[in-house]
Amino acid sequence: MSKMVMTNKGKIADLRSADEIKAERRKGRTGVYLVVPGMLVLFLFFALPVIVLLSMSLYARPEGAEIGEFVPALEFGNYVTVLSAYWSELVRSFGFALIATVLALLIGYPMAYLVAVRLRQHGLLQGILLVLLIAPFFSSFILRTQAWKQILADEGWVAQTLKLIAVLPADGHLTATPFAVVAGLTYNFLPFMVLPIYANLGRLDTRLLEASGDLYASPVTSFFKVTLPLSAPGVFAGTLLTFIPAAGDYVNAALLGNNRNTTMIGQVIDSRFFKVIDYPGAAALSFVLMLSILILVTLYIRRFGTKELM
Amino acid sequence: MSTNTAETSRKPTVPPRSEGADLELKGITKRFAEFIAVKDLDLTVPSGTFFALLGPSGCGKSTTLRMIAGLDAPSEGEILIGGKNVTSLPSHQREVNTVFQSYALFPHMTVLENVAFGLKRKKDKQAMEKAREGLKMVELDHLANRRPEQLSGGQQQRVALARALVNRPQVLLLDEPLGALDMKLRRQMQFELKAIQTEVGLTFIHVTHDQEEAMTMADVVAVMNEGRIEQMGAPRDLYELPKTAFVANFLGKSNLMRAQVVGQQEGLIEAQTAGCKVLIPVERAVQHEGDIVIGVRPEKLHLHREAPQESTGYNELSGQVIDVSFTGTTTEYLIEVPGIGRIGTFSQNRGQQPAQMGDTVYLSWDSAHSFGLAGDEVVDAGVDQT
Amino acid sequence: MKQKIGRWIIPAIGGLAFVYLLVPIAYIFVFSFNDAGRTNLEWRGFTFENWQNPCGAPAVCESLVNSLQVGVVATIVSTALGTCIAIGLVRYKFRFRKLTDVLIILPLATPEVVLGASLLAQFLNLGWELGYTTIVIAHIVFCMSFVIVTVRARVSSLDPRLEEAAADLYSTPRAAFWKITFPLLVPGIVAAALLSFAMSFDDFIITNFNSGTFQTFPKFIYVAATRGIPAQANVIGSAMFIAALLVVIVGQVMAYRRRKRLAEG
Numbered sequence: 001m002s003k004m005v006m007t008n009k010g011k012i013a014d015l016r017s018a019d020e021i022k023a024e025r026r027k028g029r030t031g032v033y034l035v036v037p038g039m040l041v042l043f044l045f046f047a048l049p050v051i052v053l054l055s056m057s058l059y060a061r062p063e064g065a066e067i068g069e070f071v072p073a074l075e076f077g078n079y080v081t082v083l084s085a086y087w088s089e090l091v092r093s094f095g096f097a098l099i100a101t102v103l104a105l106l107i108g109y110p111m112a113y114l115v116a117v118r119l120r121q122h123g124l125l126q127g128i129l130l131v132l133l134i135a136p137f138f139s140s141f142i143l144r145t146q147a148w149k150q151i152l153a154d155e156g157w158v159a160q161t162l163k164l165i166a167v168l169p170a171d172g173h174l175t176a177t178p179f180a181v182v183a184g185l186t187y188n189f190l191p192f193m194v195l196p197i198y199a200n201l202g203r204l205d206t207r208l209l210e211a212s213g214d215l216y217a218s219p220v221t222s223f224f225k226v227t228l229p230l231s232a233p234g235v236f237a238g239t240l241l242t243f244i245p246a247a248g249d250y251v252n253a254a255l256l257g258n259n260r261n262t263t264m265i266g267q268v269i270d271s272r273f274f275k276v277i278d279y280p281g282a283a284a285l286s287f288v289l290m291l292s293i294l295i296l297v298t299l300y301i302r303r304f305g306t307k308e309l310m
Numbered sequence: 311m312s313t314n315t316a317e318t319s320r321k322p323t324v325p326p327r328s329e330g331a332d333l334e335l336k337g338i339t340k341r342f343a344e345f346i347a348v349k350d351l352d353l354t355v356p357s358g359t360f361f362a363l364l365g366p367s368g369c370g371k372s373t374t375l376r377m378i379a380g381l382d383a384p385s386e387g388e389i390l391i392g393g394k395n396v397t398s399l400p401s402h403q404r405e406v407n408t409v410f411q412s413y414a415l416f417p418h419m420t421v422l423e424n425v426a427f428g429l430k431r432k433k434d435k436q437a438m439e440k441a442r443e444g445l446k447m448v449e450l451d452h453l454a455n456r457r458p459e460q461l462s463g464g465q466q467q468r469v470a471l472a473r474a475l476v477n478r479p480q481v482l483l484l485d486e487p488l489g490a491l492d493m494k495l496r497r498q499m500q501f502e503l504k505a506i507q508t509e510v511g512l513t514f515i516h517v518t519h520d521q522e523e524a525m526t527m528a529d530v531v532a533v534m535n536e537g538r539i540e541q542m543g544a545p546r547d548l549y550e551l552p553k554t555a556f557v558a559n560f561l562g563k564s565n566l567m568r569a570q571v572v573g574q575q576e577g578l579i580e581a582q583t584a585g586c587k588v589l590i591p592v593e594r595a596v597q598h599e600g601d602i603v604i605g606v607r608p609e610k611l612h613l614h615r616e617a618p619q620e621s622t623g624y625n626e627l628s629g630q631v632i633d634v635s636f637t638g639t640t641t642e643y644l645i646e647v648p649g650i651g652r653i654g655t656f657s658q659n660r661g662q663q664p665a666q667m668g669d670t671v672y673l674s675w676d677s678a679h680s681f682g683l684a685g686d687e688v689v690d691a692g693v694d695q696t
Numbered sequence: 697m698k699q700k701i702g703r704w705i706i707p708a709i710g711g712l713a714f715v716y717l718l719v720p721i722a723y724i725f726v727f728s729f730n731d732a733g734r735t736n737l738e739w740r741g742f743t744f745e746n747w748q749n750p751c752g753a754p755a756v757c758e759s760l761v762n763s764l765q766v767g768v769v770a771t772i773v774s775t776a777l778g779t780c781i782a783i784g785l786v787r788y789k790f791r792f793r794k795l796t797d798v799l800i801i802l803p804l805a806t807p808e809v810v811l812g813a814s815l816l817a818q819f820l821n822l823g824w825e826l827g828y829t830t831i832v833i834a835h836i837v838f839c840m841s842f843v844i845v846t847v848r849a850r851v852s853s854l855d856p857r858l859e860e861a862a863a864d865l866y867s868t869p870r871a872a873f874w875k876i877t878f879p880l881l882v883p884g885i886v887a888a889a890l891l892s893f894a895m896s897f898d899d900f901i902i903t904n905f906n907s908g909t910f911q912t913f914p915k916f917i918y919v920a921a922t923r924g925i926p927a928q929a930n931v932i933g934s935a936m937f938i939a940a941l942l943v944v945i946v947g948q949v950m951a952y953r954r955r956k957r958l959a960e961g
Binding site: 030031032033034035037038039041042043045046047048049050052053056107108109110111112113114115118123124127128129130131132133134135136137138139140141142143144145146147148149150151153155187190191219223240244245247248249250251255265266269270273279282283286287289290293294297 | 703706707708709710711713714716717718719720721723724727737738777778780781783784785787788789790796799800802803804805806807808809810811813814815816817818820821833834836837840841844891894897898900901904905913914917918921925929930933934936937939940941944945948949951952955956
């Protein structure tokens with residue numbers, strides 16, 4: 001599909017479509033200069049470290065060595081050791097992350113919908129809510145997590161009220177429970193869920209909703225048949241951006257959890273590195289975590305993925 | 311366009327005729343925050359009519375359509391379909407379907423799923439079969455499993471039409487459905503739409519700003535301006551006898567001249583304009599005395615190089631050619647008539663060139679072709695509006 | 697009636713969710729006025745003192761300054777490198793395109809603990825001392841992927857015919873880039889830079905792995921959390937929030953007025 005147009009210089013030029021031009025990429029050294037420095041950084045400080053981590057996970061500790069002293073080896077037993085010791089923390093991390101992702105979706109979708117669709121005609125209010133959505137990024141998340149800890153503390157009014165109406169048993173707690181950790185994860189990663197969905201719903205053509213109403217769909221049906229399927233790429237991106245960091249997080253578990261049934265894999269990796277000084281064990285656990293997330297994400301992309309993701 | 315031949319030689323396979331329903335608007339007014347889009351509109355469209363709402367952008371025609379569809383609620387008045395008051399019914403409960411200007415095809419569904427959407431919502435057990443039938447009717451059954459984005463503009467337009475038609479609504483609304491198509495495809499779709507309407511027999515309400523489109527397709531045309539219907543009738547009646555300057559100018563072209571009525575005899579009004587005497591049949595004039603506006607269509611004028619012989623029943627003017635433009639089939643002339651202004655006319659291209667720039671020429675027309683408008687009309691209302 | 701409920705249920709949940717999002721921020725703000733002493737756990741009375749003397753508690757301001765420094769440097773470097781990569785990848789031919797894509801996406805799919813741990817392994821291996829430099833490098837790495845993805849989306853949504861039009865109007869390729877393409881990329885680059893700064897400033901996990909004894913603001917709070925966070929930290933948290941609010945509001949108001957002007961145009 002080429003069209004002939006008259007250009008400023010008076011000659012007839014061959015006007016190609018935007019896609020045709022995009023498909024044709026330039027050759028040349030400029031491209032190399034643009035890409036190489038950044039890629040070098042990524043290679044030296046991401047790819048190489050992951051390889052170092054992999055090799056470190058196979059290090060062995062010689063007999064009678066001092067703490068923190070390891071020798072290069074191919075000690076696959078490290079994986080067996082850490083996995084048998086910490087598989088429950090690993091499973092729990094994924095479980096918590098999954099629940100938090102689902103909760104964040106249930107809470108975040110209505111937020112995104114409210115701002116992007118319902119308030120489309122109300123520019124100022126839409127702007128205000130968008131500000132409130134972005135601004136928490138700039139106040140320290142540890143400070144906010146700590147605030148939750150104090151709000152939900154045993155002597156706080158939330159816990160007291162819940163005890164008064166007998167939702168919470170008299171000796172029950174809100175903090176130092178799995179509930180608190182999942183709530184913290186949900187809270188902290190909520191904006192990562194909302195923003196991609198917001199960006200997607202912002203592009204929703206509301207005329208399609210009029211069309212579906214015209215074709216006998218009630219507002220609820222229109223939502224499930226038109227709005228939700230069309231926003232799938234946003235939901236997809238949001239769930240990934242929530243699940244991945246949540247699975248590896250340990251701040252919420254450390255601040256809002258206990259030592260019995262809330263320990264997450266991130267805490268274990270941290271303490272293996274810094275408290276126990278078991279570098280190979282920590283490296284092995286990190287690698288297992290990375291690999292399991294990659295496998296889960298790949299499966300997820302295969303199942304629900306869309307080309308609009310990246 | 312490689313599909314052209316297939317598109318012109320179509321033979322619609324149409325499901326059995328079903329009658330549409332009468333549509334009645336009673337005293338409909340629509341106010342927005344800052345302006346009134348539709349003012350106290352009364353309208354009855356008998357069942358089975360192809361009805362066109364014609365007017366420039368912002369005249370209220372789309373708002374009227376959206377109120378019939380249930381997408382906007384009227385501020386005042388009632389909407390009745392088949393005698394039943396549907397004013398407060400939301401759009402998904404109205405037996406009305408719309409072909410949207412943007413088509414509004416669902417991008418995440420196939421063509422077939424799009425067409426079946428309404429039927430499924432109505433829990434029609436044969437939704438898929440009926441949708442296939444509908445696609446066959448617009449000759450797109452071979453593209454049933456494509457996505458809308460893979461279709462050309464004309465094909466998308468037909469999917470939108472099929473999607474609305476398969477539901478057999480009492481009233482089918484078309485919101486400038488051909489606006490996005492190029493001229494050639496547009497003419498062809500006009501023909502097809504009309505053919506489909508004739509065969510299905512539904513009530514069609516077609517909103518457009520294209521007067522030619524309205525006139526070629528509709529049984530009845532209503533010309534809308536500033537939230538009101540200026541005039542309504544069969545296309546030929548509207549064209550031949552406009553009642554307002556807006557209709558005279560918006561629907562085709564007109565030469566309008568201010569004049570004073572000086573007398574009346576034998577069923578003809580005699581009026582004076584810039585020293586010339588002009589006759590108008592009494593029944594073709596809105597106003598019979600005082601200041602009036604006289605109109606005549608450009609194609610009704612005869613152009614002469616020399617003063618024509620006096621003949622009864624003909625009106626005459628003379629002036630100087632100030633612009634000549636050649637369009638191929640015709641040559642258009644602009645003639646400055648002293649005391650009246652510019653008069654447009656044209657002559658068929660039969661090889662001759664009757665006049666040139668600067669020539670003094672004579673114009674005459676059968677007085678039966680004149681029409682008379684009220685004297686307070688704005689002479690150029692509706693000129694060059696779309 | 698059923699209709700009405702259906703129509704309002706989603707906005708109602710959305711509204712409540714905003715309250716949920718803002719409760720801790722309100723709490724932080726209120727407790728920044730607490731006459732707390734060392735531990736800011738319960739309300740002891742109203743005071744402006746914390747706001748008048750935000751550096752009153754030991755190490756609060758030092759860690760804040762450290763965090764700001766790291767954030768600014770990491771943002772500038774990662775935005776510059778990331779933008780170059782984004783433009784280069786969209787506009788130029790390359791071999792190993794698949795490989796570079798993997799290298800860009802993978803950090804986004806890697807949890808922070810693993811990023812932190814692998815970098816720590818690398819630094820231990822190289823024998824580098826942990827501190828300011830290692831933190832800045834770590835932050836550059838995890839910000840860069842976000843920058844690349846954000847800016848690349850912007851570059852590929854640009855109409856390349858604009859550059860052809862510029863060339864037709866006598867622009868050299870260099871002029872076409874700086875006069876046409878770059879100005880159109882600026883909003884995307886600014887968004888990416890803001891995102892980078894926010895992530896760097898707020899990062900705890902990766903920093904914790906690679907900072908040694910170097911103190912950042914999140915690290916300070918995390919450590920303080922076990923014995924009680926001083927009210928001055930609430931002052932800084934609130935001030936950051938308000939500053940961000942002002943920046944975004946100014947941007948929003950400008951965008952809103954521009955839209956309105958265009959609409960009325």
